[in-house]
Amino acid sequence: MGRDAWYGRDVLSILDFSRADLELLFDSADSIVDQPVRTKKSLAGKIVATAFFEPSTRTRLSFSAAALKLGADVIDLSPDVSSLLKGESLSDTMRMLDGYADLIAMRHPSEGAALLASEVASVPIVNGGDGSQHHPSQAMLDLFTVKRLKGRIDGLNYAVLGDIRYARSAASFLYGLARYKPGKVSLVSPESLRPRNEVKDTIKKVGLKTEQHDDLESIIADVDVIYMTRIQKERFPDPNEYEKVKGSYRITKGSLANAKKGSIVLHALPRTNELAYEVDSLPNAAYMKQARFGVPVRMALLDLVLGGAKK
Amino acid sequence: MNDKETMLVQKISDGTVIDHVSAGKALSVLRLLGNPQNREGVTVALVMNVGSSKMGRKDILKVEGVELTDDQVQKLALIAPLASVNIIRSYRVLEKKNAVPPKTVRGVLSCTGATCVSVREKDSISSVFTMASSSPLTYRCKYCGRDLNEQEIASQLG
């Protein structure tokens, strides 16, 4: 129980973890945030590999920084090297890294790539995003941010905004919420960016109730946490459709005028034009803090999985 | 088996008779079984589109020299869920097996998701599907969670 629940485990989907597992992670991250000087080099002598087959500077550097802060060494399969390995199967590449590292943090464009990697590698795999459903460490830090800033995750009303079809952060966040008892969970997106069947099925299976809305305005007065995603033009088959809908999913000072007092805006970043810079100075803007929690939450995660603090 | 069928195909001494195959699916069943007729010492007889009181029309396969394994019987159920399998030794029915769709299917089906790792990496790994529903028959990809429905399964195998 407790720490043992994490030790040596693959982190493929947030759905693999119970509420108690997540609470343990958040407690550990809390102490890293609150007492940074007491954080030990608990992973000295370990090697963490980052293998990113799709560019994501933010997530990759965040894993690297987390590992380095805990005293681990980091080896990196950078995107240009991984493209050199294009002729090699993912299984072979992961087997190679398995021989070099104590843990592999990876990102891959294909659905299920991390699951495949976990089948061929003996060391723990941490999924830094694969396909369009799973990005567990992001969901963990998103929930941690809600808990830090709002004091709880249960009972709050959530609105997940924008691209719920392709944005893996949105799907993972919803799966994470399913481990809690949220109030109303609203999905606010245009028809073409609503969740796909397999995501809808999973949401239903894990017992999360959601409501679909076309715009945020009608519900914003009641929402505690606004979870934003990037709306990418290339996701729309018809560019006119993008032009038509992009305004409805954009957050500005004006669109937050009727927001609930104390509500927060989250965004996994990087942003495009869906999140106006003028919002940064508002008390609702929580995404910069959220980004800063990336390292401590990943530190807590690496520490639990590699069992460093036990020694 | 009635006289008319007996006229069409002789009884087999050792092997498997697969009866109650949906009409038109006999060749798909052969493919599913790895085309045993290409192997030394195996004879296959097909009876296609014969009348059946139970099914209207049906196909029958007689595979001399091969006893279907339980695994093969399970796969058979993917495209011929009503099939009955008789294992024959010395002209007698040794065992009857009903085709039951398997809980897990490896390597036989392909995921329809273009971004699924089982599709992208198909040279190095096998697909894995688990049954999501028995009626209608639906299988879910282990890697991406997409479902294959009855028609998709049938079209992939036939």
Ligand SMILES: [Zn+2]
């Ligand atoms: Zn798949």
